[in-house]
Amino acid sequence: MIGFVSVAAEWVIPGLLLLVLVAAFCRRVPVYEAFVSGAQEGFAIAVKTIPYLVAMLVAISVFRASGAMAGMAHLLAPVLTPLGIPPEVLPHAIMRPLSGGAALGIATDIIRTHGPDSFLGRLVSTMQGSSDTTFYVLSLYFGAVGVKKYRYAPVTGLLADFTTFLASVLFVRLFFR
Amino acid sequence: MVNLLWLFLMLSGVIIAMIKGRAEAVTAAVLEGAKTAVDTSFGLIAIIAFWLGVMRVAEAAGLVEFLSRLVRPLVRLLFPGLPPNHPAVGAIILTLAANILGLGNAATPAGLAAMREMQKLNPHPEEATPAMCTFLALNTACLTLVPTTVIGIRALYGSREPAAIIGTTILATACGMTVAVLADAVLRRFYPKSK
Secondary structure, X not given: OHHHHHHHHHHHXXXXXXXXXXXXXXXOOOHHHHHHHHHOOHHHHHHHOHHHHHHHHHHHHHHHHOOHHHHHHHHHHHHHHHHOOOHHHHHHHHHOOOOHHHHHHHHHHHHHHHOOOOHHHHHHXXXXXXXXXXXXXXXXXXXXXXXXXXXXXXXXXXXXXXXXXXXXHHHHHHHOO | OHHHHHHHHHHHHHHHHHHHOOHHHHHHHHHHHHHHHHHXXXXXXXXXXXXXXXXXXXXXXXXXXXXXXXXXXXHHHHOOOOOOOOHHHXXXXXXXXXXXOOOHHHHHHHHHHHHHHHHHXXXXXXXXXXHHHXXXXXXXXXXOOOOHHHHHHHHHOOOOOHHHHHHHHHHHHHHHHHHHHHHHHHHOOOOOOOO
Protein backbone atom coordinates (compact mmCIF):
# COMPACT_ATOMS: atom_id res chain seq x y z
CA MET A 1 0.00 0.00 0.00
CA ILE A 2 2.72 2.45 1.04
CA GLY A 3 4.91 1.45 -1.90
CA PHE A 4 1.98 1.81 -4.25
CA VAL A 5 1.10 5.32 -3.06
CA SER A 6 4.65 6.62 -3.44
CA VAL A 7 4.93 5.14 -6.94
CA ALA A 8 1.55 6.66 -7.79
CA ALA A 9 2.76 10.04 -6.51
CA GLU A 10 5.75 9.87 -8.86
CA TRP A 11 3.45 9.33 -11.84
CA VAL A 12 0.74 11.86 -11.00
CA ILE A 13 2.46 14.71 -12.81
CA PRO A 14 3.68 12.91 -15.96
CA GLY A 15 0.34 11.08 -16.11
CA LEU A 16 -1.64 14.30 -15.75
CA LEU A 17 0.43 15.97 -18.48
CA LEU A 18 -0.17 13.06 -20.85
CA LEU A 19 -3.89 12.99 -20.07
CA VAL A 20 -4.34 16.73 -20.56
CA LEU A 21 -2.39 16.85 -23.82
CA VAL A 22 -4.04 13.79 -25.34
CA ALA A 23 -7.50 15.03 -24.36
CA ALA A 24 -6.71 18.45 -25.79
CA PHE A 25 -5.39 16.95 -29.02
CA CYS A 26 -8.54 14.83 -29.45
CA ARG A 27 -10.71 17.88 -28.85
CA ARG A 28 -8.66 19.87 -31.39
CA VAL A 29 -7.65 22.51 -28.87
CA PRO A 30 -4.89 24.82 -30.15
CA VAL A 31 -2.62 23.51 -27.37
CA TYR A 32 0.35 25.81 -27.82
CA GLU A 33 -1.74 28.97 -27.87
CA ALA A 34 -3.85 27.87 -24.91
CA PHE A 35 -0.70 27.05 -22.92
CA VAL A 36 0.93 30.40 -23.62
CA SER A 37 -2.20 32.39 -22.74
CA GLY A 38 -2.46 30.57 -19.40
CA ALA A 39 1.24 30.84 -18.59
CA GLN A 40 1.15 34.59 -19.18
CA GLU A 41 -0.55 35.10 -15.82
CA GLY A 42 2.23 33.28 -13.94
CA PHE A 43 4.45 36.32 -13.52
CA ALA A 44 1.74 38.50 -11.99
CA ILE A 45 0.75 35.76 -9.54
CA ALA A 46 4.33 35.09 -8.40
CA VAL A 47 5.01 38.81 -7.95
CA LYS A 48 1.81 39.18 -5.94
CA THR A 49 3.23 36.80 -3.30
CA ILE A 50 6.25 39.07 -2.62
CA PRO A 51 4.75 41.36 0.06
CA TYR A 52 3.28 38.40 1.99
CA LEU A 53 6.54 36.51 1.88
CA VAL A 54 8.59 39.56 2.90
CA ALA A 55 6.35 40.24 5.91
CA MET A 56 6.33 36.67 7.10
CA LEU A 57 9.90 35.65 6.34
CA VAL A 58 11.26 38.74 8.11
CA ALA A 59 9.10 38.06 11.18
CA ILE A 60 10.06 34.36 11.32
CA SER A 61 13.68 35.17 10.67
CA VAL A 62 13.75 37.70 13.56
CA PHE A 63 11.82 35.29 15.79
CA ARG A 64 14.39 32.58 15.15
CA ALA A 65 17.56 34.70 15.26
CA SER A 66 16.56 36.15 18.65
CA GLY A 67 16.32 32.69 20.18
CA ALA A 68 12.55 33.04 20.72
CA MET A 69 11.82 30.11 18.39
CA ALA A 70 14.13 27.78 20.31
CA GLY A 71 12.54 28.96 23.57
CA MET A 72 9.03 28.25 22.29
CA ALA A 73 10.02 24.82 20.98
CA HIS A 74 11.60 24.04 24.34
CA LEU A 75 8.45 25.10 26.21
CA LEU A 76 6.06 23.15 23.98
CA ALA A 77 8.12 20.02 23.47
CA PRO A 78 6.75 18.11 26.51
CA VAL A 79 3.17 18.51 25.18
CA LEU A 80 3.81 17.89 21.47
CA THR A 81 6.56 15.26 21.43
CA PRO A 82 4.39 12.45 22.83
CA LEU A 83 1.95 13.10 19.96
CA GLY A 84 4.74 12.95 17.38
CA ILE A 85 4.26 16.61 16.42
CA PRO A 86 7.48 18.62 15.94
CA PRO A 87 7.05 22.07 17.63
CA GLU A 88 8.65 23.77 14.60
CA VAL A 89 5.49 23.29 12.51
CA LEU A 90 3.13 24.83 15.09
CA PRO A 91 3.39 28.41 13.73
CA HIS A 92 2.39 27.04 10.31
CA ALA A 93 -0.56 25.09 11.71
CA ILE A 94 -1.83 28.23 13.47
CA MET A 95 -1.29 30.54 10.49
CA ARG A 96 -2.68 28.23 7.76
CA PRO A 97 -6.41 28.96 8.22
CA LEU A 98 -5.77 32.70 8.69
CA SER A 99 -3.53 33.75 5.83
CA GLY A 100 -2.39 31.77 2.81
CA GLY A 101 0.53 34.08 2.05
CA ALA A 102 1.74 34.10 5.64
CA ALA A 103 1.54 30.30 5.90
CA LEU A 104 3.46 29.99 2.64
CA GLY A 105 6.16 32.21 4.16
CA ILE A 106 6.48 29.93 7.19
CA ALA A 107 6.53 26.81 4.99
CA THR A 108 9.24 28.35 2.80
CA ASP A 109 11.32 29.14 5.87
CA ILE A 110 11.10 25.56 7.18
CA ILE A 111 11.84 24.02 3.76
CA ARG A 112 14.84 26.32 3.33
CA THR A 113 16.23 25.83 6.84
CA HIS A 114 15.73 22.09 7.26
CA GLY A 115 15.81 21.00 3.61
CA PRO A 116 12.87 19.95 1.42
CA ASP A 117 13.56 16.22 1.83
CA SER A 118 13.88 16.28 5.62
CA PHE A 119 11.03 15.07 7.81
CA LEU A 120 10.11 18.67 8.70
CA GLY A 121 10.35 19.77 5.07
CA ARG A 122 8.03 17.02 3.88
CA LEU A 123 5.63 17.55 6.75
CA VAL A 124 5.25 21.28 6.18
CA SER A 125 4.93 20.70 2.41
CA THR A 126 2.08 18.27 3.02
CA MET A 127 0.44 20.68 5.47
CA GLN A 128 0.71 23.55 3.00
CA GLY A 129 -0.65 21.48 0.10
CA SER A 130 -3.52 19.77 1.89
CA SER A 131 -5.40 22.70 3.42
CA ASP A 132 -6.86 26.03 2.42
CA THR A 133 -7.16 29.46 4.02
CA THR A 134 -10.44 28.76 5.80
CA PHE A 135 -11.13 32.30 7.05
CA TYR A 136 -10.34 33.86 3.69
CA VAL A 137 -12.70 31.47 1.92
CA LEU A 138 -15.45 32.12 4.49
CA SER A 139 -15.19 35.89 4.36
CA LEU A 140 -14.87 35.99 0.57
CA TYR A 141 -17.87 33.79 -0.21
CA PHE A 142 -20.20 34.92 2.57
CA GLY A 143 -19.16 38.54 2.08
CA ALA A 144 -19.98 38.40 -1.62
CA VAL A 145 -23.66 37.65 -0.98
CA GLY A 146 -24.03 39.67 2.25
CA VAL A 147 -24.42 36.76 4.68
CA LYS A 148 -23.47 38.00 8.16
CA LYS A 149 -24.33 35.03 10.36
CA TYR A 150 -21.92 32.24 9.48
CA ARG A 151 -23.56 29.80 11.92
CA TYR A 152 -21.52 26.59 12.20
CA ALA A 153 -19.40 27.09 9.04
CA PRO A 154 -16.25 28.34 10.89
CA VAL A 155 -16.42 25.43 13.35
CA THR A 156 -16.66 22.89 10.51
CA GLY A 157 -13.76 24.56 8.68
CA LEU A 158 -11.50 24.57 11.74
CA LEU A 159 -12.35 20.96 12.60
CA ALA A 160 -11.37 19.99 9.06
CA ASP A 161 -8.12 22.00 9.33
CA PHE A 162 -7.24 20.35 12.62
CA THR A 163 -7.91 16.87 11.21
CA THR A 164 -5.84 17.61 8.11
CA PHE A 165 -2.97 18.75 10.35
CA LEU A 166 -3.00 15.57 12.46
CA ALA A 167 -3.42 13.41 9.34
CA SER A 168 -0.42 15.15 7.72
CA VAL A 169 1.76 14.30 10.72
CA LEU A 170 0.52 10.70 10.67
CA PHE A 171 0.94 10.06 6.94
CA VAL A 172 4.32 11.77 6.61
CA ARG A 173 5.57 9.65 9.52
CA LEU A 174 4.15 6.52 7.90
CA PHE A 175 5.47 7.11 4.38
CA PHE A 176 8.86 8.70 4.93
CA ARG A 177 10.46 6.61 7.62
CA MET B 1 -5.83 37.44 14.16
CA VAL B 2 -3.10 37.55 11.51
CA ASN B 3 -2.23 41.03 12.75
CA LEU B 4 -1.81 39.79 16.30
CA LEU B 5 0.25 36.75 15.33
CA TRP B 6 2.56 38.81 13.12
CA LEU B 7 2.99 41.44 15.84
CA PHE B 8 3.72 38.69 18.35
CA LEU B 9 6.45 37.17 16.17
CA MET B 10 8.10 40.54 15.49
CA LEU B 11 7.82 42.03 18.98
CA SER B 12 8.79 38.92 20.93
CA GLY B 13 11.73 38.44 18.56
CA VAL B 14 13.00 42.00 18.98
CA ILE B 15 12.44 42.08 22.76
CA ILE B 16 14.11 38.73 23.40
CA ALA B 17 17.02 39.73 21.17
CA MET B 18 17.43 42.93 23.25
CA ILE B 19 17.40 40.95 26.50
CA LYS B 20 19.91 38.45 25.16
CA GLY B 21 22.08 41.13 23.54
CA ARG B 22 21.55 39.85 20.00
CA ALA B 23 20.70 43.16 18.33
CA GLU B 24 23.02 42.50 15.39
CA ALA B 25 21.43 39.11 14.75
CA VAL B 26 18.04 40.84 14.37
CA THR B 27 19.38 43.38 11.89
CA ALA B 28 20.90 40.58 9.81
CA ALA B 29 17.72 38.51 10.10
CA VAL B 30 15.55 41.34 8.69
CA LEU B 31 17.68 41.68 5.58
CA GLU B 32 18.04 37.96 5.12
CA GLY B 33 14.31 37.29 5.50
CA ALA B 34 13.37 39.98 2.99
CA LYS B 35 15.94 38.78 0.47
CA THR B 36 14.76 35.16 0.75
CA ALA B 37 11.18 36.31 0.14
CA VAL B 38 12.02 38.05 -3.12
CA ASP B 39 14.28 35.21 -4.31
CA THR B 40 11.56 32.67 -3.58
CA SER B 41 8.84 34.61 -5.40
CA PHE B 42 11.00 35.03 -8.49
CA GLY B 43 12.00 31.38 -8.36
CA LEU B 44 8.30 30.46 -8.37
CA ILE B 45 7.54 32.25 -11.63
CA ALA B 46 8.75 29.27 -13.68
CA ILE B 47 6.58 26.60 -12.14
CA ILE B 48 3.48 28.75 -11.65
CA ALA B 49 3.59 29.88 -15.28
CA PHE B 50 4.04 26.27 -16.43
CA TRP B 51 1.07 24.91 -14.49
CA LEU B 52 -1.21 27.80 -15.36
CA GLY B 53 -0.41 26.98 -18.99
CA VAL B 54 -1.18 23.29 -18.56
CA MET B 55 -4.37 24.04 -16.67
CA ARG B 56 -5.55 26.43 -19.38
CA VAL B 57 -5.10 23.59 -21.90
CA ALA B 58 -7.00 21.22 -19.57
CA GLU B 59 -9.85 23.70 -19.29
CA ALA B 60 -10.01 24.17 -23.08
CA ALA B 61 -9.98 20.37 -23.55
CA GLY B 62 -13.17 20.09 -21.50
CA LEU B 63 -11.59 18.32 -18.53
CA VAL B 64 -13.46 20.55 -16.07
CA GLU B 65 -16.75 19.44 -17.61
CA PHE B 66 -15.62 15.81 -17.49
CA LEU B 67 -14.81 16.04 -13.78
CA SER B 68 -18.11 17.83 -13.21
CA ARG B 69 -20.04 14.91 -14.67
CA LEU B 70 -18.10 12.52 -12.41
CA VAL B 71 -18.96 14.33 -9.18
CA ARG B 72 -22.60 15.20 -10.00
CA PRO B 73 -24.17 12.21 -8.14
CA LEU B 74 -22.05 12.99 -5.08
CA VAL B 75 -23.14 16.62 -5.11
CA ARG B 76 -26.82 15.58 -5.25
CA LEU B 77 -26.22 13.46 -2.17
CA LEU B 78 -24.45 16.22 -0.23
CA PHE B 79 -26.96 18.97 -1.03
CA PRO B 80 -30.39 17.44 -0.39
CA GLY B 81 -31.82 20.92 0.20
CA LEU B 82 -31.25 22.12 -3.37
CA PRO B 83 -33.65 21.35 -6.23
CA PRO B 84 -31.73 18.90 -8.49
CA ASN B 85 -31.89 21.07 -11.61
CA HIS B 86 -31.27 24.41 -9.93
CA PRO B 87 -28.42 26.49 -11.43
CA ALA B 88 -26.75 26.43 -7.98
CA VAL B 89 -25.98 22.72 -8.42
CA GLY B 90 -24.15 23.33 -11.69
CA ALA B 91 -22.12 26.18 -10.22
CA ILE B 92 -21.20 24.10 -7.16
CA ILE B 93 -19.96 21.24 -9.36
CA LEU B 94 -17.95 23.61 -11.52
CA THR B 95 -16.31 25.16 -8.45
CA LEU B 96 -15.32 21.81 -6.99
CA ALA B 97 -13.98 20.53 -10.32
CA ALA B 98 -11.89 23.70 -10.79
CA ASN B 99 -10.62 23.37 -7.20
CA ILE B 100 -9.50 19.77 -7.76
CA LEU B 101 -7.60 20.82 -10.89
CA GLY B 102 -6.00 23.68 -8.95
CA LEU B 103 -7.61 26.35 -11.15
CA GLY B 104 -7.92 29.06 -8.50
CA ASN B 105 -8.81 31.69 -11.10
CA ALA B 106 -11.70 29.63 -12.44
CA ALA B 107 -12.84 28.32 -9.06
CA THR B 108 -13.46 31.72 -7.46
CA PRO B 109 -15.91 33.16 -10.05
CA ALA B 110 -17.78 29.83 -10.18
CA GLY B 111 -17.90 29.73 -6.38
CA LEU B 112 -19.31 33.26 -6.21
CA ALA B 113 -21.95 32.30 -8.78
CA ALA B 114 -22.88 29.26 -6.66
CA MET B 115 -23.27 31.49 -3.59
CA ARG B 116 -25.47 33.95 -5.51
CA GLU B 117 -27.73 31.12 -6.70
CA MET B 118 -27.97 29.65 -3.18
CA GLN B 119 -28.72 33.11 -1.78
CA LYS B 120 -31.77 33.30 -4.07
CA LEU B 121 -33.17 30.25 -2.22
CA ASN B 122 -32.35 31.70 1.20
CA PRO B 123 -35.36 32.80 3.28
CA HIS B 124 -33.09 34.74 5.70
CA PRO B 125 -30.56 36.56 3.49
CA GLU B 126 -28.31 37.57 6.40
CA GLU B 127 -27.94 34.01 7.61
CA ALA B 128 -26.07 31.08 6.07
CA THR B 129 -28.22 28.20 4.81
CA PRO B 130 -27.21 24.55 5.42
CA ALA B 131 -26.36 24.20 1.71
CA MET B 132 -24.01 27.23 1.94
CA CYS B 133 -22.30 25.78 5.00
CA THR B 134 -21.79 22.42 3.25
CA PHE B 135 -20.45 24.18 0.17
CA LEU B 136 -17.91 26.16 2.22
CA ALA B 137 -16.91 23.08 4.21
CA LEU B 138 -16.09 21.31 0.94
CA ASN B 139 -14.29 24.38 -0.35
CA THR B 140 -12.01 24.89 2.64
CA ALA B 141 -11.08 21.21 2.75
CA CYS B 142 -10.97 20.59 -0.99
CA LEU B 143 -8.42 18.36 -2.62
CA THR B 144 -6.00 19.85 -5.16
CA LEU B 145 -4.44 17.39 -7.58
CA VAL B 146 -1.19 19.32 -8.01
CA PRO B 147 -0.17 21.68 -5.17
CA THR B 148 1.86 23.80 -7.61
CA THR B 149 3.33 26.42 -5.30
CA VAL B 150 4.71 24.13 -2.64
CA ILE B 151 6.16 21.76 -5.28
CA GLY B 152 7.85 24.81 -6.81
CA ILE B 153 9.38 25.84 -3.49
CA ARG B 154 10.63 22.31 -2.89
CA ALA B 155 12.28 22.25 -6.31
CA LEU B 156 13.75 25.71 -5.68
CA TYR B 157 15.49 24.53 -2.52
CA GLY B 158 17.02 21.45 -4.13
CA SER B 159 14.55 18.64 -3.41
CA ARG B 160 15.44 15.32 -5.04
CA GLU B 161 11.73 14.56 -5.46
CA PRO B 162 9.65 17.76 -5.32
CA ALA B 163 6.39 15.93 -6.10
CA ALA B 164 6.90 13.19 -3.50
CA ILE B 165 4.45 14.90 -1.13
CA ILE B 166 1.46 14.49 -3.47
CA GLY B 167 0.55 11.10 -1.97
CA THR B 168 0.59 12.27 1.65
CA THR B 169 -1.18 15.50 0.64
CA ILE B 170 -4.06 13.66 -1.01
CA LEU B 171 -4.46 11.30 1.96
CA ALA B 172 -4.38 14.16 4.50
CA THR B 173 -6.98 16.15 2.50
CA ALA B 174 -9.19 13.07 2.26
CA CYS B 175 -9.26 12.87 6.07
CA GLY B 176 -9.98 16.59 6.34
CA MET B 177 -12.81 16.37 3.81
CA THR B 178 -14.36 13.36 5.53
CA VAL B 179 -14.39 15.20 8.85
CA ALA B 180 -15.76 18.34 7.16
CA VAL B 181 -18.70 16.42 5.66
CA LEU B 182 -19.45 14.57 8.91
CA ALA B 183 -19.09 17.67 11.09
CA ASP B 184 -21.34 19.58 8.70
CA ALA B 185 -24.04 16.91 8.92
CA VAL B 186 -23.85 16.77 12.73
CA LEU B 187 -23.53 20.50 13.49
CA ARG B 188 -26.48 21.32 11.24
CA ARG B 189 -28.74 19.83 13.93
CA PHE B 190 -27.32 21.94 16.75
CA TYR B 191 -27.42 25.40 15.20
CA PRO B 192 -31.05 26.45 14.92
CA LYS B 193 -32.18 28.91 12.27
CA SER B 194 -33.96 32.08 13.23
CA LYS B 195 -37.75 31.98 12.96
